Amino acid sequence: MSTERGHRRPLSSFVLRGAALGAGLAAVAFARRWLDVVEVQGGSMAPTLLAGEWLIVESRTYTRRQPRVGEIVLAADPREPERELIKRVASLDPFARTLELRGDTPEASTDSRAFGSIPMQDVRWRVVGRYWPARRIGPIEALPG
Amino acid sequence: MLRDLLRPKRRVHAHCDIPCGIYDPQQARIEAESCYKIIEKYNGSDDELLRARCIDIKEQRAELTKHHIDVLWHDYFKPEHLEKFPNLHEVCWKASKAASKVKQTSDIAAAQELLSLIDQIDGMWKATGGPEKTRLQAVAA
Numbered sequence: 001m002s003t004e005r006g007h008r009r010p011l012s013s014f015v016l017r018g019a020a021l022g023a024g025l026a027a028v029a030f031a032r033r034w035l036d037v038v039e040v041q042g043g044s045m046a047p048t049l050l051a052g053e054w055l056i057v058e059s060r061t062y063t064r065r066q067p068r069v070g071e072i073v074l075a076a077d078p079r080e081p082e083r084e085l086i087k088r089v090a091s092l093d094p095f096a097r098t099l100e101l102r103g104d105t106p107e108a109s110t111d112s113r114a115f116g117s118i119p120m121q122d123v124r125w126r127v128v129g130r131y132w133p134a135r136r137i138g139p140i141e142a143l144p145g
Numbered sequence: 146m147l148r149d150l151l152r153p154k155r156r157v158h159a160h161c162d163i164p165c166g167i168y169d170p171q172q173a174r175i176e177a178e179s180c181y182k183i184i185e186k187y188n189g190s191d192d193e194l195l196r197a198r199c200i201d202i203k204e205q206r207a208e209l210t211k212h213h214i215d216v217l218w219h220d221y222f223k224p225e226h227l228e229k230f231p232n233l234h235e236v237c238w239k240a241s242k243a244a245s246k247v248k249q250t251s252d253i254a255a256a257q258e259l260l261s262l263i264d265q266i267d268g269m270w271k272a273t274g275g276p277e278k279t280r281l282q283a284v285a286a
Contacts, residue, residue, distance in 0.1 A: 036153075036155060037151075037153035037155070038153045038155045038156065038157045039152065039153045039155070039156050039157070040157060040159055041156050041157065041158050041159065041160075042158050042159040042160050042161055043159060043161065044159040044160055044161045045159035046159075049159060051159070054151070054152065054153050055153075055157075074157050077158070077160065083158055083160070084155070084156070084157045084158065085157065085158050085159075085160055086157040086158065086159050087159070103159060103160075103161070105161075108161045109159070109160070109161050110160050110161050131151070132151065
């Protein structure tokens with residue numbers, strides 16, 4: 001007796017599914033070049049971002065335009081380049097092509113007040129959203145500059 | 146399982162140099178007193194070896210004094226303190242410069258000037274609640 005579950009699907013169905021899966025994996029692999037996930041360490045971006053939270057970052061926007069004041073970005077720590085910082089853009093100098101970074105908790109943040117402004121070209125990644133913890137899932141909006 | 150899969154490998158730092166919030170101008174004062182005493186010893190001795198050591202130690206202590214003054218200036222003092230003491234920047238700046246002077250010379254008057262500027266900083270620290278806010282009142286042994 002034939003049931004729905006036991007019904008044999010045509011070969012083309014498997015081919016289509018396989019192709020879709022392959023395309024999906026290829027898309028993810030491709031997207032990884034400009035889309036990535038990061039974990040926050042430290043508390044200088046509280047209350048916006050807390051230590052241990054997982055974020056989605058992207059690197060396409062800044063190939064098309066400059067960073068804007070109020071956006072949360074990643075940048076190498078000028079004092080320890082292998083360490084990547086996450087801070088908010090506090091101000092821009094469009095002529096010098098530099099920007100200043102600040103933590104959202106200025107009294108517990110080491111930022112441009114300590115290491116000065118940084119070249120705009122060193123800022124490539126922008127924070128777009130949070131996917132963990134579940135109760136704080138959502139987009140991360142830039143503050144109006 | 147899923148959590149491990151979703152967990153980012155890339156870590157980014159909302160960094161802070163861990164401000165411990167402990168400040169006291171006495172730290173600068175002790176190093177400056179060292180400079181003062183070393184200059185006295187330097188001027189009162191004919192021993193070239195001792196005099197050379199005095200210069201070496203004095204330079205180290207003066208550098209430490211300057212560091213402690215700068216930490217107070219940059220980290221302890223806040224805009225509201227500046228409102229209360231409009232000459233705050235000038236005093237800290239002069240004290241920092243006086244520490245450099247002590248590093249360069251063996252003039253006892255320079256060390257005296259440095260101590261008096263540190264005492265002015267101490268006065269502002271005390272008047273802004275420094276002793277209560279930036280020192281531990283009691284630590285259990």
